[in-house]
Amino acid sequence: MMKFHRYLHSLLIASCILFVTGFARGQGNLQDVELTIVPVAGNVYMVQRPGGGGNIGVFAGPEGVLLVDSLFAPMSDKLVAAVKQVSDEEIRFLINTHIHIDHVGGNENLAELGVLIFAHDNTRLRFLEERSRFPRAGGSFVPQQPAAARPVVSFNDTISFHLNGEQVQAFLAPPAHTDGDTFVYFPESDVLHLGDVYRTTSYPIIDQYNGGTLRGTIAALDKAIDIAGPETKIIPGHGLEVVGREELIEFRSMILDIQGQVLSMIQQGKKLAEVMAARPTAAYDAKWTDDPGWTPEDFVPIVYYELGGSGRLLDR
Ligand SMILES: [Zn+2]
Structure with a gap:
């Protein structure tokens, strides 16, 4: 034994x-990656890396800087330098949108600088797991973050920051990408950071190992579309473009269409192999397969099993 x-x-x-x-x-x-900071709207900026993964929200003003997500640990110096290009004020707060390492990897370094870290209760619980699971490659493990990387403040629904003359709202979204997905909304600057619930590069990554669901993905997009106004700028978790409400509606329509096709095939008694062969994503593959780590082969089975297709994904 x-x-x-x-x-x-x-x-x-x-x-x-x-x-x-x-x-x-x-x-x-990772250390050699060049980060760039671009204005989004009002007092909100976005820090990006080439390819656009783990986009950082930066809210800057005379009372200090608030960050949304922290990229990978080796990029922390560059992240701080990028923020310095728009503000000399102290980085005071960090909100993690979810547990994945490309969004929390810089936590420990930022905590050492005195940054106070916030996350939803569910995300903080994920920091306590022995290993951290990642949805790609069939659910690979990565080593857990050190204790110093953990959020110091966690919230169970919503939390507001009152800073730089604005209110910043962070709140739990339905369980979409993970069960701790946090949206961060800057009503005065009119910017919404959706973490990895929305990405411009691939089909939605539904991380079932960390509580993500198809049903929650659709509900979370409903919520984001409901919040966004005609001028709202949306920061995606991955992807180089800032988008608007229309792109969210298009993304949701694509998911609903694929869901409908898969559901009708399930009702016809089709097995997963038959559903895959029918290529329910065919009309969308040209646009949503920029990320080689998340293809229809990853996405469609999750849709199939969550909708009640025979067999269970986690038993494969
Ligand atoms: Zn993620």
Whole structure:
């Protein structure tokens, strides 16, 4: 039994190393990545890396800076330098939109600078898990963040910041990408940061290992569309463009169409292989497959099983 455990353990470490090196290779050398800061609207800016992954929201004013997400740890110096281009004020607060490492990796470094970290209760609980699971590659593990990276303040529904003459609202979205998805809304600047619930690069990543669901994805998009006005600027978790309400509606329509097609095939008794062969995403693949790590082969089975298709995804 012990031998088997040891075998499992070494297998796990090996797959972790493979994943992390593969991940790093895919991202290039994280330390050498150039970050850019661009204005979004009002007092809100966005820090981006090439390819647009883990977009950071930056809310800056005379009373200090509030960040939304923290990228990867090796990028922290560059993140702070990018913020300095628009503000000399102290970075005081950080809100994590969810648990994934490309959004919380810089937490520990920022905490060392005295930044106070906020997240939803569910996201904070994910920091306490022994390992952190990542939805790509069939649910790979990454090492857990150190204790110093954990949110210091967690909230169970919504929290407001009163800073720089504006109110910043952070609140739990329905369980879409994960079960701790937090939207951050800047009503005066008219900007909405949706974390990874919305991305311009791929089909929605529904991380079932961290509580994400299709039903929640649609409900979360409903909520975002409801909040957004005609001029609201939307920061996606991934992707280089800031978008508006219309793009969110288009994204939701695409998901609803695929959901409808898959559901009718399930009602006809089709197996997953038959559904995949029918290519329910065919009309959208040209636009939504910019991310090689999340393809219809990842997305459609999640839709199929959540809608009641036979078999269970997690048993594969
Ligand atoms: Zn994510």
